[in-house]
Amino acid sequence: MTETSAPLSTAQPPLVKEKLSRDDWIMRSCMVVIGLFLCVFILLPLYTMLSKSVENKDEAFIGLANYIEYFSTPALFWSAGNSLTIAILSTVIVLFVAFIYGYALTRTCMPFKWFFKVVALIPLLTPSLLGGISLVYWFGNQGVAKGLLFGETIYGPIGITIGSSYWVFPHALMIVITALSITDARLYEAAIALRTSQVRTFFTVTLPGCKYGLISAGFVVFTLVFTDFGVPKVIGGNYNMLATDVYKQVIGQQNFQMGAVVSVVLLVPAIIAFSVDRIVQKKQVALLSARAVPYEPKPHRVRDMSMLVFCLIVAAMILCMLGMAQYASLVKFWPYNLTLGFSNYDFDVMDGGGWDAFWNSLYMALYTAVIGTAVIFFGAYLMEKGRGFGTGRSIFHMLAMLPLAVPGLVLGLSYIFFFNNPANPFNFLYGTLGILVIVSITHFYTVSHLTAVTALKQMDPEFESVSASLKAPFYKTFARVTVPVCTPAILDVSMYLFLNAMTTVSAVIFLYSSDTTLASVAVMNMDDAGDIAPAAAMAMMIAYTCAAARILHAGLTRGLLKHSQAWRNR
Amino acid sequence: MKKHLFAKLSLGLGAAAVAGLALASAANAATELTVYTAVEAEDLKKYAKAFNDVHPDIEIKWVRDSTGIVTAKLLAEKNNPVADVVWGLAATSLMLLKEEGMTEAYAPQGVEKLDKKFVDSANPPHWTGMDAWIASVCYNTVEAGKKNLPLPTSWQDLTKPVYKGSVVMPNPNSSGTGFLDVSSWLQLFGEEGGWQFMDGLHQNIAWYTHSGSKPCKQAASGETPIGISFAFRGAKSKNDGAPLTIVVPSEGVGWDMEATSIIKGTKNLEAAKKLVDFTITKGANMMYNSGYAVVAYPGVAKPVKNFPEGITEAMIDNNFEWAASNRKRILAEWQSRYDSKSEAK
Numbered sequence: 001m002t003e004t005s006a007p008l009s010t011a012q013p014p015l016v017k018e019k020l021s022r023d024d025w026i027m028r029s030c031m032v033v034i035g036l037f038l039c040v041f042i043l044l045p046l047y048t049m050l051s052k053s054v055e056n057k058d059e060a061f062i063g064l065a066n067y068i069e070y071f072s073t074p075a076l077f078w079s080a081g082n083s084l085t086i087a088i089l090s091t092v093i094v095l096f097v098a099f100i101y102g103y104a105l106t107r108t109c110m111p112f113k114w115f116f117k118v119v120a121l122i123p124l125l126t127p128s129l130l131g132g133i134s135l136v137y138w139f140g141n142q143g144v145a146k147g148l149l150f151g152e153t154i155y156g157p158i159g160i161t162i163g164s165s166y167w168v169f170p171h172a173l174m175i176v177i178t179a180l181s182i183t184d185a186r187l188y189e190a191a192i193a194l195r196t197s198q199v200r201t202f203f204t205v206t207l208p209g210c211k212y213g214l215i216s217a218g219f220v221v222f223t224l225v226f227t228d229f230g231v232p233k234v235i236g237g238n239y240n241m242l243a244t245d246v247y248k249q250v251i252g253q254q255n256f257q258m259g260a261v262v263s264v265v266l267l268v269p270a271i272i273a274f275s276v277d278r279i280v281q282k283k284q285v286a287l288l289s290a291r292a293v294p295y296e297p298k299p300h301r302v303r304d305m306s307m308l309v310f311c312l313i314v315a316a317m318i319l320c321m322l323g324m325a326q327y328a329s330l331v332k333f334w335p336y337n338l339t340l341g342f343s344n345y346d347f348d349v350m351d352g353g354g355w356d357a358f359w360n361s362l363y364m365a366l367y368t369a370v371i372g373t374a375v376i377f378f379g380a381y382l383m384e385k386g387r388g389f390g391t392g393r394s395i396f397h398m399l400a401m402l403p404l405a406v407p408g409l410v411l412g413l414s415y416i417f418f419f420n421n422p423a424n425p426f427n428f429l430y431g432t433l434g435i436l437v438i439v440s441i442t443h444f445y446t447v448s449h450l451t452a453v454t455a456l457k458q459m460d461p462e463f464e465s466v467s468a469s470l471k472a473p474f475y476k477t478f479a480r481v482t483v484p485v486c487t488p489a490i491l492d493v494s495m496y497l498f499l500n501a502m503t504t505v506s507a508v509i510f511l512y513s514s515d516t517t518l519a520s521v522a523v524m525n526m527d528d529a530g531d532i533a534p535a536a537a538m539a540m541m542i543a544y545t546c547a548a549a550r551i552l553h554a555g556l557t558r559g560l561l562k563h564s565q566a567w568r569n570r
Numbered sequence: 571m572k573k574h575l576f577a578k579l580s581l582g583l584g585a586a587a588v589a590g591l592a593l594a595s596a597a598n599a600a601t602e603l604t605v606y607t608a609v610e611a612e613d614l615k616k617y618a619k620a621f622n623d624v625h626p627d628i629e630i631k632w633v634r635d636s637t638g639i640v641t642a643k644l645l646a647e648k649n650n651p652v653a654d655v656v657w658g659l660a661a662t663s664l665m666l667l668k669e670e671g672m673t674e675a676y677a678p679q680g681v682e683k684l685d686k687k688f689v690d691s692a693n694p695p696h697w698t699g700m701d702a703w704i705a706s707v708c709y710n711t712v713e714a715g716k717k718n719l720p721l722p723t724s725w726q727d728l729t730k731p732v733y734k735g736s737v738v739m740p741n742p743n744s745s746g747t748g749f750l751d752v753s754s755w756l757q758l759f760g761e762e763g764g765w766q767f768m769d770g771l772h773q774n775i776a777w778y779t780h781s782g783s784k785p786c787k788q789a790a791s792g793e794t795p796i797g798i799s800f801a802f803r804g805a806k807s808k809n810d811g812a813p814l815t816i817v818v819p820s821e822g823v824g825w826d827m828e829a830t831s832i833i834k835g836t837k838n839l840e841a842a843k844k845l846v847d848f849t850i851t852k853g854a855n856m857m858y859n860s861g862y863a864v865v866a867y868p869g870v871a872k873p874v875k876n877f878p879e880g881i882t883e884a885m886i887d888n889n890f891e892w893a894a895s896n897r898k899r900i901l902a903e904w905q906s907r908y909d910s911k912s913e914a915k
Binding site for chain 2: 140
């Protein structure tokens with residue numbers, strides 16, 4: 001590209017049109033390259049999957065026959081209803097709890113807020129399977145608290161709902177907290193001046209203010225639960241759900257076409273939720289004006305104490321989930337020999353991939369964090385700071401938003417179809433750690449991209465114009481100004497990628513090979529083979545690794561804010 | 571000069587990234603055999619080590635999963651096979667592959683020494699057996715005591731209402747053990763009687779599992795009082811200290827062989843033959859004996875600790891050919907009858 005651009009810039013066209021500098025060309029071609037990356041690793045696989053769903057086993061086009069077969073198989077059709085029930089139920093529960101919890105953290109003077117903040121984020125550090133495993137130990141047939149279920153079984157809708165609520169809780173909470181933090185204290189002052197009752201203020205000021213945040217959180221929770229497969233796999237018993245159906249069709253019976261059909265069915269609600277959420281987000285914008293005054297909660301004994309009790313209960317539940325997994329993984333032979341030891345951590349003599357799986361996961365997560373952050377941040381930079389080329393930039397933005405709407409299981413399955421084809425030039429990636437890194441990057445692209453864009457938007461565009469007028473090439477500005485200034489955001493992105501790559505099951509379940517088993521997959525496979533205690537042990541190893549990464553991240557960010565980011569505090 | 575620097579730099583970076591990603595795929599020196607297996611994971615390292623003591627130049631790359639999944643995988647890859655050898659898969663599955671024309675006929679050195687039952691009747695044979703694994707019922711004395719469940723002595727006992735919700739069995743679609751159970755019931759009770767029996771059993775099943783060892787492991791940990799599994803797994807769990815009684819149902823028990831075969835079209839035929847030669851040696855059979863009471867090489871088998879007595883006499887006269895050729899039909903029928911318990915509620 002640079003070769004062709006050189007003569008262009010010296011040709012001096014007579015038209016009075018803004019001349020494209022060499023920088024512009026490089027930036028555009030880089031953006032095109034990353035855009036192509038997204039096309040190849042998201043759009044094309046999805047397209048292949050769609051076309052598989054209308055083919056028979058011999059790859060001949062058969063129209064909608066597979067779909068007709070699907071909707072006329074009652075067992076499969078029932079699963080859709082089950083998935084919908086569980087997703088709606090979990091969404092209601094999680095929204096309710098997350099709203100009160102978030103309210104307590106932002107709008108009250110409850111003590112120990114920092115503690116509750118840390119505890120609420122714990123589920124992010126564990127694979128979704130961990131909740132299911134802990135529930136078996138709490139409420140399974142040998143569970144310590146089995147009596148609390150009054151004879152109902154945990155294997156089924158009850159277990160799936162509790163397990164799902166556990167792991168999606170922090171996702172909802174983070175959105176709710178953001179929504180509750182954005183408010184204008186003047187509204188409350190006005191309410192007090194008008195002697196509006198507290199209840200009325202809550203329903204006329206507080207709720208409408210965070211309406212969009214709640215809707216957004218609702219859609220996120222719904223999509224996550226609807227498409228998750230870890231929890232129902234472990235605790236679902238014979239309660240079939242769409243996500244486990246995909247797995248059964250593909251892994252159990254190698255019926256890829258039917259797997260593709262179920263995936264498309266899985267994709268539809270996810271895309272609807274995504275689109276509605278996008279529309280809602282656009283409406284959010286004008287809420288906070290420049291003259292808004294931040295809300296400072298005032299102490300209120302009864303309210304603060306009742307909130308404390310509520311948060312204590314929620315935090316205790318989260319800690320019980322984690323604590324039980326830790327305890328059970330140390331028990332020699334549940335429930336008959338409760339002596340403690342590390343025999344369940346001897347992964348090498350068990351199904352699932354052994355300690356290699358753990359190291360694979362660690363490498364995979366590190367590569368994902370490093371390569372992913374570099375690609376995503378650079379891409380966001382090119383999109384945000386590039387000049388002109390509006391169409392290209394908005395197409396790029398749409399490509400970057402797309403992964404959020406695609407469930408991991410669906411993305412993983414479409415990767416098989418696309419990359420396992422010997423005619424595909426990228427076929428060499430199949431079965432390697434590389435494809436796992438790529439699927440992790442693309443699956444978690446959107447949130448990282450948005451984080452990077454937000455950080456870049458905070459930077460004055462004059463940096464670019466100044467450096468351009470000084471004839472400094474854009475990559476120098478990028479390396480010397482943009483990256484250092486945005487380091488906190490860059491660290492956030494890499495942390496997000498690392499945690500998710502460590503804990504994801506759904507995106508990688510179809511793509512690992514015997515050399516590249518991952519820790520999260522090992523958890524699932526060990527549970528499948530009946531080795532539930534070692535599965536808990538491996539899940540805890542993931543949790544500790546993620547916690548260590550989190551602590552490292554917190555330390556780095558703090559050190560940075562002290563030293564290189566001192567300019568932020570005036 | 572300088573203006574090319576960036577282009578070169580980005581090129582170099584790109585190349586490095588591609589190379590890094592490709593690194594994982596291209597790291598092998600000696601002959602590498604891709605071996606599909608359903609053998610328990612804890613035994614695989616031992617098997618590979620024993621083989622490498624004889625042939626250090628051949629490296630085994632294991633692909634392990636449940637019987638049903640390995641079978642489905644092999645069938646799915648029919649036009650583009652990945653496996654070189656299958657070492658340790660149900661004989662009924664290998665017979666199915668033979669019918670599909672996917673196996674290579676080869677008489678390994680010393681095959682005449684094996685028990686005839688363990689060798690394919692074709693000449694040269696398409697598969698050779700290793701050992702037999704035999705269905706059994708794992709009964710947890712502690713949990714059954716709490717629930718007042720009598721010790722079942724026959725398959726028909728398990729359909730009694732007293733066991734409602736207390737029995738776990740493997741799903742035959744994914745588990746080889748599950749399939750040998752189903753095919754043995756159909757042979758013992760006849761086609762109609764067999765499905766009738768399973769209808770009754772289905773009423774008592776708490777859940778179906780993905781793997782064949784899980785029901786016994788869950789029985790061992792009391793998660794279920796009764797698990798339909800296989801004798802070897804029961805003996806192992808009992809040796810670990812689980813309060814189990816391993817029941818051999820009086821009607822007779824289904825069984826299947828673990829067997830070995832070369833996949834037709836392998837690019838490493840010589841190495842594959844060496845591996846198959848090894849799998850039928852006396853030494854290899856002694857190795858199988860550590861977990862399986864019945865092995866292919868006569869006179870090798872020593873008793874396995876806690877293995878149920880009288881089980882070899884209870885083994886049914888299994889019609890493998892029938893089981894293999896009806897496998898697909900049986901599994902489809904089973905799935906349509908029992909695969910969604912939630913629906914039945």
